Amino acid sequence: xxxxxxxxxxxxxxxxxxxxxxxxxxxxxxxxxxxxxxxxxxxxxxxxxxxxxxxxxxxxxxxxxxxxxxxxxxxxxxxxxxxxxxxxxxxxxxxxxxxxxxxxxxxxxxxxxxxxxxxxxxxxxxxxxxxxxxxxxxxxxxxxxxxxxxxxxxxxxxxxxxxxxxxxxxxxxxxxxxxxxxxxxxxxxxxxxxxxxxx
Amino acid sequence: xxxxxxxxxxxxxxxxxxxxxxxxxxxxxxxxxxxxxxxxxxxxxxxxxxxxxxxxxxxxxxxxxxxxxxxxxxxxxxxxxxxxxxxxxxxxxxxxxxxxxxxxxxxxxxxxxxxxxxxxxxxxxxxxxxxxxxxxxxxxxxxxxxxxxxxxxxxxxxxxxxxxxxxxxxxxxxxxxxxxxxxxxxxxxxxxxxxxxxxxxxxxxxxxxxxxxxxxxxxxxxxxxxxxxxxxxxxxxxxxxxxxxxxxxxxxxxxxxxxxxxxxxxxxxxxxxxxxxxxxxxxxxxxxxxxxxxxxxxxxxxxxxxxxxxxxxxxxxxxxxxxxxxxxxxxxxxxxxxxxxxxxxxxxxxxxxxxxxxxxxxxxxxxxxxxxxxxxxxxxxxxxxx
Numbered sequence: 001x002x003x004x005x006x007x008x009x010x011x012x013x014x015x016x017x018x019x020x021x022x023x024x025x026x027x028x029x030x031x032x033x034x035x036x037x038x039x040x041x042x043x044x045x046x047x048x049x050x051x052x053x054x055x056x057x058x059x060x061x062x063x064x065x066x067x068x069x070x071x072x073x074x075x076x077x078x079x080x081x082x083x084x085x086x087x088x089x090x091x092x093x094x095x096x097x098x099x100x101x102x103x104x105x106x107x108x109x110x111x112x113x114x115x116x117x118x119x120x121x122x123x124x125x126x127x128x129x130x131x132x133x134x135x136x137x138x139x140x141x142x143x144x145x146x147x148x149x150x151x152x153x154x155x156x157x158x159x160x161x162x163x164x165x166x167x168x169x170x171x172x173x174x175x176x177x178x179x180x181x182x183x184x185x186x187x188x189x190x191x192x193x194x195x196x197x198x199x
Numbered sequence: 200x201x202x203x204x205x206x207x208x209x210x211x212x213x214x215x216x217x218x219x220x221x222x223x224x225x226x227x228x229x230x231x232x233x234x235x236x237x238x239x240x241x242x243x244x245x246x247x248x249x250x251x252x253x254x255x256x257x258x259x260x261x262x263x264x265x266x267x268x269x270x271x272x273x274x275x276x277x278x279x280x281x282x283x284x285x286x287x288x289x290x291x292x293x294x295x296x297x298x299x300x301x302x303x304x305x306x307x308x309x310x311x312x313x314x315x316x317x318x319x320x321x322x323x324x325x326x327x328x329x330x331x332x333x334x335x336x337x338x339x340x341x342x343x344x345x346x347x348x349x350x351x352x353x354x355x356x357x358x359x360x361x362x363x364x365x366x367x368x369x370x371x372x373x374x375x376x377x378x379x380x381x382x383x384x385x386x387x388x389x390x391x392x393x394x395x396x397x398x399x400x401x402x403x404x405x406x407x408x409x410x411x412x413x414x415x416x417x418x419x420x421x422x423x424x425x426x427x428x429x430x431x432x433x434x435x436x437x438x439x440x441x442x443x444x445x446x447x448x449x450x451x452x453x454x455x456x457x458x459x460x461x462x463x464x465x466x467x468x469x470x471x472x473x474x475x476x477x478x479x480x481x482x483x484x485x486x487x488x489x490x491x492x493x494x495x496x497x498x499x500x501x502x503x504x505x506x507x508x509x510x511x512x513x514x515x516x517x518x519x520x521x522x523x524x525x526x527x528x529x530x531x532x533x534x535x536x537x538x539x540x541x542x543x544x545x546x547x548x549x550x551x552x553x554x555x556x557x558x559x560x561x562x563x564x565x566x567x568x569x570x571x572x573x574x575x576x577x578x579x580x581x582x583x584x585x
Contacts, residue, residue: 013326020319021312126310126446130454131463161460179455187438 040141051084102160130179214394214418220480237375246423259549285495297515365435390534
């Protein structure tokens with residue numbers, strides 16, 4: 001009898017935990033997430049931001065080796081970066097995930113106004129990696145994202161990851177990560193720097 | 200009373216568990232935000248004091264071999280005093296561990312289970328600890344001997360893999376916000392050496408009590424070295440922990456480890472190790488609390504206490520409304536609780552006990568001298584009569 005009660009108790013505990021953690025499984029599932037490869041931030045009307053998200057293209061595995069992925073870029077206008085993420089989450093079927101975001105692009109116009117609010121938002125987001133690069137584009141961030149067409153790399157995600165590698169052997173391209181940028185932004189004796197691109 | 204005894208290495212690892220578990224939470228952030236560039240200097244200064252204090256504790260405990268602070272407090276002030284001291288230490292252990300469990304669970308929730316209720320995460324850890332505690336104490340201690348070295352190697356790995364990002368100039372200005380802040384206000388940082396509290400209860404648990412000196416010194420020195428490495432890693436990499444409310448600074452540091460594009464995101468491994476460390480820490484806390492409770496109540500079977508203490512931990516962990524409240528306990532209440540109960544009360548009892556023992560010995564000596572002189576007088580008189 002005692003054994004029966006014990007087994008029933010264990011069964012109930014297992015059931016409770018399965019139901020409790022089931023929401024986590026469904027929300028953090030690869031089928032329910034959209035991976036953002038790059039974020040572009042431009043200044044919009046009425047002091048708002050025009051935020052563009054470059055998504056990874058979910059091509060079937062058989063065709064990925066030969067086909068080049070075409071960019072999927074979604075742009076929203078919002079008062080802040082977090083609002084922009086919420087907006088996209090609102091109308092997209094899948095939840096946005098920034099854990100594979102390799103590049104954050106700011107237009108020169110917005111960079112001149114100051115980007116510390118956006119950097120704070122990004123650094124406090126647990127999904128954003130400190131190794132994501134910061135780019136200041138002379139043109140529009142959205143235009144810059146549309147123009148990226150790597151000739152050697154098949155995958156855009158791979159291109160975003162390796163394009164700063166040249167900083168190891170050439171002086172033209174710095175490796176300007178968001179982690180270093182934020183460190184320098186807060187430090188009293190340092191100056192933050194980013195990659196400047198014309199395109 | 201205690202059937203399972205622990206060896207030297209096991210005892211050292213037990214003391215180290217406390218600092219490793221605390222360092223995963225906001226303890227390093229509190230040090231860095233309070234002492235800024237003088238954090239390393241402060242940790243070295245506090246470490247010297249902690250080593251001196253633990254040696255002093257060893258010296259005071261030496262006169263009471265195989266006795267813990269509960270037995271000693273009974274000698275000093277009788278049963279009522281023993282019960283009071285026992286209750287104070289149980290409150291300290293349970294309160295600090297449950298609020299640290301809340302902080303740790305909040306971090307796990309933010310990082311991996313954003314959609315899960317915090318109650319379930321805390322309950323899951325508590326159930327794991329309940330199962331571990333149902334086994335013998337040796338099970339926890341031996342798991343500790345495996346997990347803690349891995350955690351220590353992990354810290355060294357973290358230090359050396361991030362060494363290329365280090366800016367050693369961040370230790371300047373060397374005195375941070377001034378000598379008063381670093382050396383006088385900085386004394387509250389003694390709370391980082393929470394392992395000292397467990398030294399009071401170790402002697403009866405040891406296989407060889409003569410090794411207590413070795414255990415005390417090695418464990419506190421190892422704690423100091425661990426703290427210095429932790430603070431150095433964070434201070435040399437980051438400038439921002441004073442401005443950003445990060446979940447766990449060590450976790451943030453692990454996110455910087457990368458070996459090319461193949462070995463990235465090693466933070467998950469670190470988090471797994473820290474979860475195991477935290478489970479061991481809670482097991483130790485429950486075990487020590489049960490031992491104290493058994494001593495003050497005199498109950499024969501302490502196994503039913505496991506569930507009671509764990510339900511207590513679970514309930515206290517659920518009291519804070521949010522992470523900010525439980526973090527403010529860690530930064531504002533815990534240091535004073537530790538210094539008040541562990542250092543002031545603990546050492547105070549030991550000093551009184553030593554004075555009382557010396558008086559007892561002195562009285563016994565004078566009595567025996569008086570007796571001897573009486574005997575000699577008596578025998579002298581008898582001789583003259585004859």
